[in-house]
Amino acid sequence: MMKKLNFEPVLSTDKENLLRQQVRDFLADYGTIPASEIIDSWTVCDPDFSRLLAKQGWIGMTWPSEYTGANRSYLERYVVIEELLAAGAPVGAHWVADRQSGPLLLRFGTEQQRQFFLPQIVRGECFFAIGMSEPNSGSDLASIKTTAKRVDGGWVVNGSKIWTSWAQVCHYMITLCRTAPVSDNRHAGLSQLIVDLSSEGITIRPIKNMAGEEHFNEIFFDDVFVPDEHVAGKVNDGWSQVMAELAFERSGPERFLSSYQLLEESIKILRQGEPSSQVDSVIGQLIAKLMVLRQMSLSVASQLHEGKLPVNEASVVKDLGTSFEQELPEALRSIISIEARSGAEQGVARMLSDSILKSPSFSLRGGTREILRGIIARGLGLR
Amino acid sequence: MKDLTRLIEESAAKLFESLGQSDNIELMESGTFPLACWEAFKEDGWLQTMLSEDQGGAGLGLAGGCVLMRLAGYYSVPLPVVESLLGIYLLAESGELPNDNLYVPALLNTADEKTIYIQGVPWARHADGVVVVFAGEEGCQLQLVKRTDYQLFEGSNMAGEPRDDISFDSALLMNARSIVSLSIKTVESWLALARAAQMSGALQSVFERTVEYANERSQFGRQIGKFQAVQQQIAVQAELTSAAMCATDAAMLHIETEQEWECIVGAKIAAGEAAGVSAKTAHAVHAAIGFTHEYPLQLSTRRLWSWRDEYGHEAYWAKQLGAYFMQSGTTNLWSNLTQQTA
Numbered sequence: 001m002m003k004k005l006n007f008e009p010v011l012s013t014d015k016e017n018l019l020r021q022q023v024r025d026f027l028a029d030y031g032t033i034p035a036s037e038i039i040d041s042w043t044v045c046d047p048d049f050s051r052l053l054a055k056q057g058w059i060g061m062t063w064p065s066e067y068t069g070a071n072r073s074y075l076e077r078y079v080v081i082e083e084l085l086a087a088g089a090p091v092g093a094h095w096v097a098d099r100q101s102g103p104l105l106l107r108f109g110t111e112q113q114r115q116f117f118l119p120q121i122v123r124g125e126c127f128f129a130i131g132m133s134e135p136n137s138g139s140d141l142a143s144i145k146t147t148a149k150r151v152d153g154g155w156v157v158n159g160s161k162i163w164t165s166w167a168q169v170c171h172y173m174i175t176l177c178r179t180a181p182v183s184d185n186r187h188a189g190l191s192q193l194i195v196d197l198s199s200e201g202i203t204i205r206p207i208k209n210m211a212g213e214e215h216f217n218e219i220f221f222d223d224v225f226v227p228d229e230h231v232a233g234k235v236n237d238g239w240s241q242v243m244a245e246l247a248f249e250r251s252g253p254e255r256f257l258s259s260y261q262l263l264e265e266s267i268k269i270l271r272q273g274e275p276s277s278q279v280d281s282v283i284g285q286l287i288a289k290l291m292v293l294r295q296m297s298l299s300v301a302s303q304l305h306e307g308k309l310p311v312n313e314a315s316v317v318k319d320l321g322t323s324f325e326q327e328l329p330e331a332l333r334s335i336i337s338i339e340a341r342s343g344a345e346q347g348v349a350r351m352l353s354d355s356i357l358k359s360p361s362f363s364l365r366g367g368t369r370e371i372l373r374g375i376i377a378r379g380l381g382l383r
Numbered sequence: 384m385k386d387l388t389r390l391i392e393e394s395a396a397k398l399f400e401s402l403g404q405s406d407n408i409e410l411m412e413s414g415t416f417p418l419a420c421w422e423a424f425k426e427d428g429w430l431q432t433m434l435s436e437d438q439g440g441a442g443l444g445l446a447g448g449c450v451l452m453r454l455a456g457y458y459s460v461p462l463p464v465v466e467s468l469l470g471i472y473l474l475a476e477s478g479e480l481p482n483d484n485l486y487v488p489a490l491l492n493t494a495d496e497k498t499i500y501i502q503g504v505p506w507a508r509h510a511d512g513v514v515v516v517f518a519g520e521e522g523c524q525l526q527l528v529k530r531t532d533y534q535l536f537e538g539s540n541m542a543g544e545p546r547d548d549i550s551f552d553s554a555l556l557m558n559a560r561s562i563v564s565l566s567i568k569t570v571e572s573w574l575a576l577a578r579a580a581q582m583s584g585a586l587q588s589v590f591e592r593t594v595e596y597a598n599e600r601s602q603f604g605r606q607i608g609k610f611q612a613v614q615q616q617i618a619v620q621a622e623l624t625s626a627a628m629c630a631t632d633a634a635m636l637h638i639e640t641e642q643e644w645e646c647i648v649g650a651k652i653a654a655g656e657a658a659g660v661s662a663k664t665a666h667a668v669h670a671a672i673g674f675t676h677e678y679p680l681q682l683s684t685r686r687l688w689s690w691r692d693e694y695g696h697e698a699y700w701a702k703q704l705g706a707y708f709m710q711s712g713t714t715n716l717w718s719n720l721t722q723q724t725a
Contacts, residue, residue, distance in 0.1 A: 007629035267716050268715075283705035283708060291720065316625050319622055373615045380594050382594065
């Protein structure tokens with residue numbers, strides 16, 4: 001039998017179950033999370049909360065102990081992040097550094113970079129932003145115009161990046177730049193530079209989104225100097241590194257748990273009403289999807305742990321997961337008679353509002369639906 | 384699990400591929416039992432796959448059986464692989480000594496009437512007996528009703544597989560055996576899992592054919608798989624096929640855990656959802672040739688359309704699953720869900 005996509009399921013162990021309980025205890029001690037932060041909580045930036053997690057050893061937890069990581073498995077990390085996301089905890093500050101920048105440095109970075117950056121990330125003191133999209137390069141990432149020119153001892157960066165979450169708070173951005181002229185192979189000549197966001201020549205302009213938040217930004221580079229020791233990986237080999245990064249970025253439980261608390265709260269309310277087979281049906285359909293998504297995402301976590309880079313599988317999880325997230329408020333509307341209220345202090349009315357207003361971004365960030373499906377098609381040998 | 388799967392697939396693939404040849408399937412659809420195929424299947428000992436070694440079996444249990452059923456689904460094997468394995472397994476659970484007859488399972492909702500009717504019993508016309516399972520005071524009750532003791536009204540599903548209605552005298556159930564340790568709910572879920580396993584094989588076959596065809600067929604001077612509109616559809620098919628296969632594998636992995644039932648239900652729903660989309664996309668990509676009797680795509684798609692309804696369709700199981708979680712007291716959904724992999 002041909003098997004081009006691998007989703008071998010995994011069973012969790014006692015070790016992971018114990019850890020799950022520890023996270024729940026931690027969250028119970030932490031107290032109530034404000035209603036405004038619950039939906040899409042991985043875009044909510046709270047550096048204090050990140051430092052509390054760091055004290056528990058829950059940032060960089062899969063990284064080797066030589067870089068002060070906790071040397072835990074990807075499945076253990078999965079348990080921690082899924083518990084935090086399901087509760088709506090504000091994990092946005094360290095999210096990118098923990099999820100993809102750290103793993104990128106572990107895989108492609110120099111020893112010096114690992115020694116310098118990873119312990120700071122683990123302590124919850126160093127946050128990273130993603131520097132990929134540009135005003136004229138969204139889905140067509142290889143068309144980026146930001147350049148890095150060779151100078152003595154380093155590179156000079158000019159151009160701009162956009163849709164960069166929390167650039168105003170983050171310390172560094174792994175920035176994809178063109179370092180060689182465009183050739184027949186348009187994926188060649190790109191490099192990833194670790195840009196210190198406090199460098200001279202950087203302007204950060206927040207962009208308000210339709211949900212009223214200001215977490216993403218446009219960043220302008222005007223002759224920004226980046227020293228040689230801040231080149232991440234190989235010069236001109238940035239494309240394959242970015243693709244590897246995306247396996248980490250696309251497969252996690254944040255791709256289907258952004259609106260999870262809405263489901264939990266809705267069930268609480270529905271349980272107070274008369275039993276209804278229509279309610280059972282809708283809830284059952286949603287839970288069935290959620291169960292499968294968890295199994296698929298766990299499977300990808302297990303493959304990451306084995307050192308594989310399941311890029312195609314990650315695209316599958318993200319496309320199915322964000323479809324679920326977007327469907328969730330729509331499906332709940334058919335069985336619950338509560339109108340969305342943006343200003344509500346708490347409850348389903350508030351979460352409906354947040355999850356609907358934020359939902360368009362779910363299938364855009366980290367690669368649009370069409371791009372993901374294109375990647376899957378390529379993996380199947382159709383392109 | 385991985386080793387078990389490889390072992391079973393490697394040993395059975397060749398035989399199953401030959402059993403799934405279209406002349407065998409034609410024979411079955413014309414109403415004749417493919418006896419030579421059945422003998423070959425039995426000769427290799429596959430009927431005893433799920434039985435314990437004490438019972439003269441291979442000791443591979445329900446999970447091992449599911450691997451074989453998936454393979455049968457992949458090759459559209461025109462035999463009661465699912466039904467014969469489950470029939471003999473249930474009989475053995477009740478303490479009856481197994482033999483190599485064809486026994487097929489059937490669930491009964493109520494045993495109160497004088498004459499019992501059961502609709503859509505798979506392969507009943509060819510079986511030596513029907514293993515009738517119904518609820519008992521504790522656990523379930525099981526009675527083997529022999530072929531000579533039931534009346535038969537022939538029917539078939541969309542794939543031409545026998546799905547017969549039977550009737551018999553309820554007095555036959557008077558001395559049914561009790562299986563205290565096994566609830567009717569569990570038996571029902573095992574049947575659903577078996578069908579889901581068979582479906583995941585058929586889904587994989589349809590998916591492979593579709594990718595292969597999209598890479599072969601040319602229009603407008605290039606392979607149709609090079610068109611984005613086609614790629615996007617096949618990608619969705621790949622996603623749902625993957626979800627169904629992962630859910631079924633996960634259910635097999637969770638057999639005999641506390642989460643067995645939920646995982647099985649999730650698997651049957653995922654397989655059912657994938658079946659519709661997969662068949663639709665596969666036929667769209669294959670266009671007219673896929674609509675012909677001669678082209679083998681229909682062997683799998685007709686089976687998928689039938690199997691997604693059998694042993695509970697998506698809507699049935701979604702309602703069951705929803706009711707289960709809605710009624711689990713004050714426990715929040717998340718603690719319930721995360722036990723799933725405990």
